[in-house]
Amino acid sequence: MTADSLSAPYTVEFPFERTVGPKIGTFLGGLRDGQLYGVRTARGVLCAPLEFEPETGAETGELVPVANTGTVTSWTWVRSRPGDPVPHDFAWALIAIDGTIGALFHAVDAGGDSGRMATGMRVRARWRAERVGQLSDIECFEVAS
Amino acid sequence: MTEVLPEPVTTMPNPFRMDYTYVAGTGRSVFLRGLAERKLIARRCAGCGQVYLPPPEFCSRCLTELDAPFELDGRGVVSTFCVVSFPFPGQRIDPPYVVAHIQPHGAGTRLMHLVREIGPEDVHIGMEVEPVWVSDDELGTSLLSIRHFRPVHKGGADA
Numbered sequence: 001m002t003a004d005s006l007s008a009p010y011t012v013e014f015p016f017e018r019t020v021g022p023k024i025g026t027f028l029g030g031l032r033d034g035q036l037y038g039v040r041t042a043r044g045v046l047c048a049p050l051e052f053e054p055e056t057g058a059e060t061g062e063l064v065p066v067a068n069t070g071t072v073t074s075w076t077w078v079r080s081r082p083g084d085p086v087p088h089d090f091a092w093a094l095i096a097i098d099g100t101i102g103a104l105f106h107a108v109d110a111g112g113d114s115g116r117m118a119t120g121m122r123v124r125a126r127w128r129a130e131r132v133g134q135l136s137d138i139e140c141f142e143v144a145s
Numbered sequence: 146m147t148e149v150l151p152e153p154v155t156t157m158p159n160p161f162r163m164d165y166t167y168v169a170g171t172g173r174s175v176f177l178r179g180l181a182e183r184k185l186i187a188r189r190c191a192g193c194g195q196v197y198l199p200p201p202e203f204c205s206r207c208l209t210e211l212d213a214p215f216e217l218d219g220r221g222v223v224s225t226f227c228v229v230s231f232p233f234p235g236q237r238i239d240p241p242y243v244v245a246h247i248q249p250h251g252a253g254t255r256l257m258h259l260v261r262e263i264g265p266e267d268v269h270i271g272m273e274v275e276p277v278w279v280s281d282d283e284l285g286t287s288l289l290s291i292r293h294f295r296p297v298h299k300g301g302a303d304a
Contacts (some may be wrong), residue, residue, distance in 0.1 A: 006174040010167035016159040028153030133154035
């Protein structure tokens with residue numbers, strides 16, 4: 001009976017803006033400047049930063065520049081869709097930035113070949129030429145071996 | 146460290162966008178095709194007597210198939226309403242304007258639509274309204290075939 005049914009495109013869209021705290025704000029400012037930052041905590045330098053430690057509620061400390069390379073700790077392969085950061089199939093991954101604790105969630109461009117993906121693989125940030133202070137200032141991470 | 150830190154960012158865009166395909170279903174498609182002909186098509190449940198506008202295929206209370214479609218004239222009463230005073234992206238009309246739940250005469254359900262040709266301060270619950278249809282070339286299988294509802298002026302033969 002689907003032939004009897006009308007259908008139409010339907011888009012739900014909300015142009016939200018959210019405020020960020022001082023630590024994440026500085027982290028985003030670093031992205032705009034092409035430099036990753038982490039935040040000092042009792043456990044080590046946390047990247048991506050948080051305003052407060054989840055377990056103790058303690059305020060996190062000063063921001064420090066960190067490397068733009070890291071190690072993939074987990075990943076999932078996806079098909080590229082309109083609006084995605086990579087124009088061909090790619091991986092969403094958790095990336096442990098070198099010298100930090102925590103994980104940064106971002107896209108990894110493996111040239112469309114999921115066979116190049118592995119946990120433990122080395123990746124490097126690919127920066128956009130025009131940056132505005134958003135996580136998308138890193139276009140994606142690319143294989144760095 | 147005496148590093149000069151970047152100037153902090155204070156806000157970040159956080160857009161939410163989902164692209165769907167809306168599938169009306171067989172029952173509601175009858176209603177939508179009716180709108181393209183300036184008809185409001187309802188169906189009654191033989192089990193409980195509920196009249197649905199727009200009608201699905203099955204009664205949501207009895208789960209039985211609804212009776213044959215029939216037409217309502219679209220006049221009804223405002224059962225509740227709100228005055229939209231807030232601008233937002235994609236808005237079709239300049240605020241303030243009135244959006245109402247309208248219960249058409251003969252229907253057990255309500256339609257949501259605009260109430261215009263009256264000041265927002267004069268709209269009230271229980272007032273009788275009638276549909277104003279768009280011109281022939283604008284008619285389509287959509288509730289937008291009704292431009293808005295307006296107060297029924299008793300005895301008035303305005304067209």
